[in-house]
Amino acid sequence: xxxxxxxxxxxxxxxxxxxxxxxxxxxxxxxxxxxxxxxxxxxxxxxxxxxxxxxxxxxxxxxxxxxxxxxxxxxxxxxxxxxxxxxxxxxxxxxxxxxxxxxxxxxxxxxxxxxxxxxxxxxxxxxxxxxxxxxxxxxxxxxxxxxxxxxxxxxxxxxxxxxxxxxxxxxxxxxxxxxxxxxxxxxxxxxxxxxxxxxxxxxxxxxxxxxxxxxxxxxxxxxxxxxxxxxxxxxxxxxxxxxxxxxxxxxxxxxxxxxxxxxxxxxxxxxxxxxxxxxxxxxxxxxxxxxxxxxxxxxxxxxxxxxxxxxxxxxxxxxxxxxxxxxxxxxxxxxxxxxxxx
Amino acid sequence: xxxxxxxxxxxxxxxxxxxxxxxxxxxxxxxxxxxxxxxxxxxxxxxxxxxxxxxxxxxxxxxxxxxxxxxxxxxxxxxxxxxxxxxxxxxxxxxxxxxxxxxxxxxxxxxxxxxxxxxxxxxxxxxxxxxxxxxxxxxxxxxxxxxxxxxxxxxxxxxxxxxxxxxxxxxxxxxxxxxxxxxxxxxxxxxxxxxxxxxxxxxxxxxxxxxxxxxxxxxxxxxxxxxxxxxxxxxxxxxxxxxxxxxxxxxxxxxxxxxxxxxxxxxxxxxxxxxxxxxxxxxxx
Numbered sequence: 001x002x003x004x005x006x007x008x009x010x011x012x013x014x015x016x017x018x019x020x021x022x023x024x025x026x027x028x029x030x031x032x033x034x035x036x037x038x039x040x041x042x043x044x045x046x047x048x049x050x051x052x053x054x055x056x057x058x059x060x061x062x063x064x065x066x067x068x069x070x071x072x073x074x075x076x077x078x079x080x081x082x083x084x085x086x087x088x089x090x091x092x093x094x095x096x097x098x099x100x101x102x103x104x105x106x107x108x109x110x111x112x113x114x115x116x117x118x119x120x121x122x123x124x125x126x127x128x129x130x131x132x133x134x135x136x137x138x139x140x141x142x143x144x145x146x147x148x149x150x151x152x153x154x155x156x157x158x159x160x161x162x163x164x165x166x167x168x169x170x171x172x173x174x175x176x177x178x179x180x181x182x183x184x185x186x187x188x189x190x191x192x193x194x195x196x197x198x199x200x201x202x203x204x205x206x207x208x209x210x211x212x213x214x215x216x217x218x219x220x221x222x223x224x225x226x227x228x229x230x231x232x233x234x235x236x237x238x239x240x241x242x243x244x245x246x247x248x249x250x251x252x253x254x255x256x257x258x259x260x261x262x263x264x265x266x267x268x269x270x271x272x273x274x275x276x277x278x279x280x281x282x283x284x285x286x287x288x289x290x291x292x293x294x295x296x297x298x299x300x301x302x303x304x305x306x307x308x309x310x311x312x313x314x315x316x317x318x319x320x321x322x323x324x325x326x327x328x329x330x331x332x333x334x335x336x337x338x339x340x341x342x
Numbered sequence: 343x344x345x346x347x348x349x350x351x352x353x354x355x356x357x358x359x360x361x362x363x364x365x366x367x368x369x370x371x372x373x374x375x376x377x378x379x380x381x382x383x384x385x386x387x388x389x390x391x392x393x394x395x396x397x398x399x400x401x402x403x404x405x406x407x408x409x410x411x412x413x414x415x416x417x418x419x420x421x422x423x424x425x426x427x428x429x430x431x432x433x434x435x436x437x438x439x440x441x442x443x444x445x446x447x448x449x450x451x452x453x454x455x456x457x458x459x460x461x462x463x464x465x466x467x468x469x470x471x472x473x474x475x476x477x478x479x480x481x482x483x484x485x486x487x488x489x490x491x492x493x494x495x496x497x498x499x500x501x502x503x504x505x506x507x508x509x510x511x512x513x514x515x516x517x518x519x520x521x522x523x524x525x526x527x528x529x530x531x532x533x534x535x536x537x538x539x540x541x542x543x544x545x546x547x548x549x550x551x552x553x554x555x556x557x558x559x560x561x562x563x564x565x566x567x568x569x570x571x572x573x574x575x576x577x578x579x580x581x582x583x584x585x586x587x588x589x590x591x592x593x594x595x596x597x598x599x600x601x602x603x604x605x606x607x608x609x610x611x612x613x614x615x616x617x618x619x620x621x622x623x624x625x626x627x
Contacts, residue, residue: 040424056423059448064419179549190415198418199440315394315421316412 076302270328
């Protein structure tokens with residue numbers, strides 16, 4: 001049996017991990033610069049930043065592009081951290097907020113709020129929408145955990161099957177609301193199904209970002225607990241992990257980050273699945289580094305996908321989920337082919 | 343006190359789009375979001391001012407040569423602004439609202455043209471756009487010369503008061519279940535323009551219906567978008583549909599009673615819609 005000490009890395013490995021993280025950080029900085037520089041309008045970014053240019057370019061840069069890039073980055077980072085945490089909690093490499101229904105739960109929460117309280121969609125939307133989306137995500141995650149721990153012992157297949165069922169249930173709810181809603185509400189509903197960072201404005205982005213960051217920080221600090229949980233729950237308990245508290249924290253915090261993200265940007269597919277795996281390939285499975293690395297890579301990938309979405313078909317744009325799914329779905333298949341033979 | 347009022351008025355003006363149908367301060371470069379609006383700008387002969395259209399602007403064909411800013415309900419703020427419009431002229435349903443708010447904050451005039459699904463609504467729409475483009479007189483004379491006669495012709499149609507002919511309008515056939523126009527839709531308005539009673543007036547909005555409810559409704563005519571038939575003469579393709587069979591039972595073959603028309607012409611509520619309604623009414627009354 002492993003001992004706690006083995007989880008502390010030798011100096012050489014520690015250096016490698018930190019080097020990996022630094023590389024991911026550099027990648028994120030590069031992608032961020034590119035995302036801020038690219039778009040339908042050619043913006044002399046340095047002039048704008050220096051305050052030399054104060055015309056349309058400056059407005060577009062500060063009011064449209066900057067909040068959008070920030071939103072994409074934070075949603076990508078938190079989705080990836082939530083994905084890595086859920087994969088750790090369920091001890092399941094295929095757990096992903098999208099695949100297991102957490103995102104759909106959030107969308108159902110948001111959609112029900114739009115249809116049942118359309119007046120709120122204006123004024124109180126900045127708070128009411130994220131809260132109901134979070135409630136939806138939380139319900140799914142908690143149910144999934146309760147169901148799986150009672151019947152399935154977290155087998156990979158069980159979690160995915162329950163996820164399929166929960167996704168289907170959430171879609172029933174969304175379909176029902178679509179049927180009930182009038183034309184005006186229907187317009188807003190399609191937005192939640194497609195996913196987009198295009199509606200980003202500081203007034204909606206800042207509360208959501210604050211919420212997502214507040215929930216992501218506790219997740220980032222669960223590295224040691226998640227590492228020990230990989231040995232099994234009783235083992236982790238005997239090694240001094242407060243298992244119940246860890247579980248509650250991971251479930252609550254991932255639901256909050258995913259729900260808040262869904263409320264402002266709709267469902268962004270596959271980031272939570274792909275990023276933790278790529279990060280593991282880059283810097284290994286130790287959660288202390290994995291979580292931070294996932295945040296960096298998740299932000300970079302989401303910004304990159306959004307940049308492609310808004311520059312490929314200018315002046316129109318394509319749904320960002322189309323791009324993340326085109327990357328993620330084949331990756332998912334490849335993962336299944338690697339996981340199954342065990 | 344007055345200063346407070348001015349201040350709040352200024353704040354409101356900053357947050358809300360320009361009032362519809364007032365002459366825009368600068369309509370030299372227009373981004374159009376909505377097929378019927380593009381048609382009306384061409385109708386007014388002001389197409390030289392268009393710099394961009396949305397993906398529903400497919401008539402006249404020349405309009406598709408402009409850069410496309412995407413679907414009318416999924417516009418992109420930066421994409422719109424990159425074409426340097428001075429005015430975004432949009433249909434009632436353009437969006438998302440957050441994107442338009444962003445564009446408004448960049449100092450571009452945003453006008454949302456109101457829409458009512460009646461003949462008067464079409465004339466008002468033409469007048470509204472003419473006013474926004476500072477072409478009010480020209481617009482009024484075009485309305486009088488070209489549109490008023492069509493409206494008069496539609497109003498002069500005689501229908502039996504005891505048993506007015508009724509019809510169902512099908513937007514699309516998905517998986518054999520037709521999506522029909524209920525009350526409050528453009529399709530409902532179009533049927534009424536052509537002096538037809540809507541068989542599904544008790545539904546509200548566009549709704550998918552089952553073959554059985556088509557059988558109960560027993561419309562005298564089914565008006566269907568050409569898009570739903572895929573090709574102009576694709577009516578036979580729909581022949582096996584149980585929904586249509588049920589609705590048109592007792593008739594001589596499918597072609598009888600099933601009328602395919604250009605969807606944008608019927609449902610856009612532009613001048614073309616008056617022509618389409620006249621065309622339809624000539625086929626049946």
